[in-house]
Each structure stands twice: as C-alpha cells, then as structure tokens.
Amino acid sequence: MAEKLIKSTLSEVTMKGRVLTAHGGFYEVLTEGGLYTCRLRGKNKRGEQIAVAGDWVLIEPSKKAEGTIESIYPRKNALHRPSLSNIDQLIILSALQDPEVDFLLVDRLLVIAHYHQIRPLLVFNKADLTADLTAIQTYYRDSYPVFRISARDRLGVEGLLDELSGKTTAIAGQSGVGKSTLINALTGSDDQATASVSDKLKRGRHTTRTTRFIPFESGFIVDTPGFNMLHLPKDLEGRDLSHYYPDFMDQADGCQYRDCLHINEPVCGVKTAVHSGILSDKRYQNYCTLLSELE
Numbered sequence: 409m410a411e412k413l414i415k416s417t418l419s420e421v422t423m424k425g426r427v428l429t430a431h432g433g434f435y436e437v438l439t440e441g442g443l444y445t446c447r448l449r450g451k452n453k454r455g456e457q458i459a460v461a462g463d464w465v466l467i468e469p470s471k472k473a474e475g476t477i478e479s480i481y482p483r484k485n486a487l488h489r490p491s492l493s494n495i496d497q498l499i500i501l502s503a504l505q506d507p508e509v510d511f512l513l514v515d516r517l518l519v520i521a522h523y524h525q526i527r528p529l530l531v532f533n534k535a536d537l538t539a540d541l542t543a544i545q546t547y548y549r550d551s552y553p554v555f556r557i558s559a560r561d562r563l564g565v566e567g568l569l570d571e572l573s574g575k576t577t578a579i580a581g582q583s584g585v586g587k588s589t590l591i592n593a594l595t596g597s598d599d600q601a602t603a604s605v606s607d608k609l610k611r612g613r614h615t616t617r618t619t620r621f622i623p624f625e626s627g628f629i630v631d632t633p634g635f636n637m638l639h640l641p642k643d644l645e646g647r648d649l650s651h652y653y654p655d656f657m658d659q660a661d662g663c664q665y666r667d668c669l670h671i672n673e674p675v676c677g678v679k680t681a682v683h684s685g686i687l688s689d690k691r692y693q694n695y696c697t698l699l700s701e702l703e
C-alpha cells in the first residue's frame with residue numbers, strides 16, 4: 409500500500425516526454441498529459457548535457473503547460489547541426505525530375521544514415537512528371553529498395569505509411585524536391601491531434617524553420633531544415649568509408665587488403681566490379697569525391 413502511494417506521488421511530479429523542438433533555451437515537450445514548454449533545470453544548463461529535439465526526457469510540470477526538464481534519457485543516436493536525436497529512419501527524398509537527382513548528396517546522406525545506424529529509405533517524388541527510373545537503377549542497381557511517389561497527388565504515399573508507423577523518421581533532401589509537400593501529404597490537416605500540436609509549435613516562432621518532431625502514426629516525422637548541409641561524421645576514417653556502401657562490400661572479397669581504399673590498390677574487387685559494369689562508375693566517382701573530403 410505504502411509502495412503504491414509513493415509511486416503515484418512520483419508519477420504526479422515527473423512525466424516522461426519527448427522534446428519536439430528546442431529553441432533559445434525553451435523546449436516543447438510532448439507528454440501523455442499534453443504539450444509543455446520547458447526550461448532545463450539549472451544544474452543541467454551548466455553541465456555538458458543540453459537537451460536537443462528528439463530527446464526523451466523526464467519533466468517536472470510547474471504550472472499549466474510549463475515545466476522543467478529534470479533529466480535526459482540515454483540517446484540511441486545523435487546528430488549535430490542540425491542537433492537531433494533518437495532517429496530510427498531517414499527518408500532521403502529526391503525528385504525524379506525538377507530538380508535532377510543529386511546523387512552525391514544522396515550518397516552523403518546514405519553514409520551518414522548508415523554510420524548512425526539509421527535505416528535509409530530512398531524516396532523519389534514527382535512521379536507524376538515521369539516514370540523513368542533508369543538513372544536511379546543504373547546508379548544503385550538493387551542495393552536499396554526505392555519508393556516512387558507523387559506527394560502533390562498523394563500517389564504511392566500509402567506504401568510509405570507502412571514503413572513509418574511507430575518509428576521516428578527524419579526527412580532530408582535538396583531544396584525543391586518536395587519535403588514540405590510530403591510532410592503535408594503525410595500529416596495532412598485531417599489529423600486533428602497533429603494539427604493542434606503543430607499549430608501550437610508554429611505560434612510565436614520566428615519565420616526561420618527549426619527542427620520539429622511531429623507526432624504521427626504512433627511515431628514521429630522529423631522536419632529538419634538544413635539536414636542536406638550535414639558534413640560526414642568527424643571521426644569517420646577514409647579507410648572505413650566503403651563499409652557504409654553495402655554494394656561495395658559485396659565486392660570486397662576480391663580486394664587483396666582488408667583495409668583497401670579501392671583507389672590505387674592493384675588487386676581490388678570494387679574496381680574490378682566498376683570496370684565490368686557490376687557497380688556504377690558514377691557512384692564510384694562520387695565515392696572518390698567523399699573519400700577525398702575525409703583525407
């Protein structure tokens with residue numbers, strides 16, 4: 409009885425929640441009891457750990473809809489600039505046409521995703537403009553499943569929904585590929601819970617967009633402006649880069665050295681596969697570009 413009493417008292421003073429946005433020292437935290445605007449507890453502010461969007465936190469509500477972040481749960485993963493955490497999947501969005509696919513950017517995002525143990529989903533938008541997937545198939549072969557959608561016409565979007573349920577999914581891609589259109593198509597205004605949360609988040613904000621976690625299908629969609637500006641992870645070494653290329657790894661048995669860079673080594677399974685057309689030459693050239701960035 410006594411134990412029960414203590415538990416119920418505790419649960420009244422602290423609540424678990426998720427940081428949806430972090431801006432200027434204020435954190436919007438979604439809990440089962442609703443949305444709270446929080447600040448960090450003083451000691452946390454001076455300590456190393458600052459909360460970021462995506463963090464699971466324990467908050468102490470003070471007055472209605474306000475509270476203090478008491479502690480931050482350990483993170484599954486964390487990215488910097490933009491700062492966000494606990495991401496399960498990354499939709500790497502391109503357009504089949506207008507703008508042309510930026511394969512170097514897509515590969516950079518694939519490396520970043522694999523490095524942080526985030527599942528990448530390659531999504532190609534504007535399928536209403538063209539059905540031609542040749543360039544993509546030539547480039548990736550069958551290395552990755554590919555989703556083809558028209559966010560504007562809501563075509564193929566249902567196929568994506570199955571992948572998103574219960575997961576935290578960030579969306580990245582170059583300007584103009586349709587990220588906002590896709591987020592709107594997914595979280596559409598029919599969903600009242602989402603609409604009211606995002607309305608509240610928009611209120612009083614600057615026009616500059618910040619990272620936002622949007623509750624969606626028992627999971628979250630993450631709108632991350634600036635994600636396409638991300639650099640390769642700082643502690644990623646050149647000789648490990650190809651470990652984040654599953655299609656290259658399939659050919660690495662043919663490399664003489666285990667830490668083959670696939671550049672100047674005379675016996676290299678990856679280069680052989682490029683010469684014989686098993687791997688795309690363009691993807692290989694882009695790999696060389698990313699490798700030179702790391703060195």
Ligand SMILES: Nc1nc2c(ncn2[C@@H]2O[C@H](COP(=O)(O)OP(=O)(O)OP(=O)(O)O)[C@@H](O)[C@H]2O)c(=O)[nH]1
Nearest residue numbers: 533534558559560561582583584585586587588589
């Ligand atoms: N034809 C076609 N156009 C689309 C589709 N989705 C988006 N667009 C158009 O593409 C343009 C860019 O869409 P946005 O959703 O603003 O793209 P974004 O990726 O958010 O762009 P930034 O905000 O610059 O990063 C707009 O004119 C959209 O109407 C689509 O499925 N088909």
Ligand SMILES: [Zn+2]
Nearest residue numbers: 663668670676
């Ligand atoms: Zn090699």
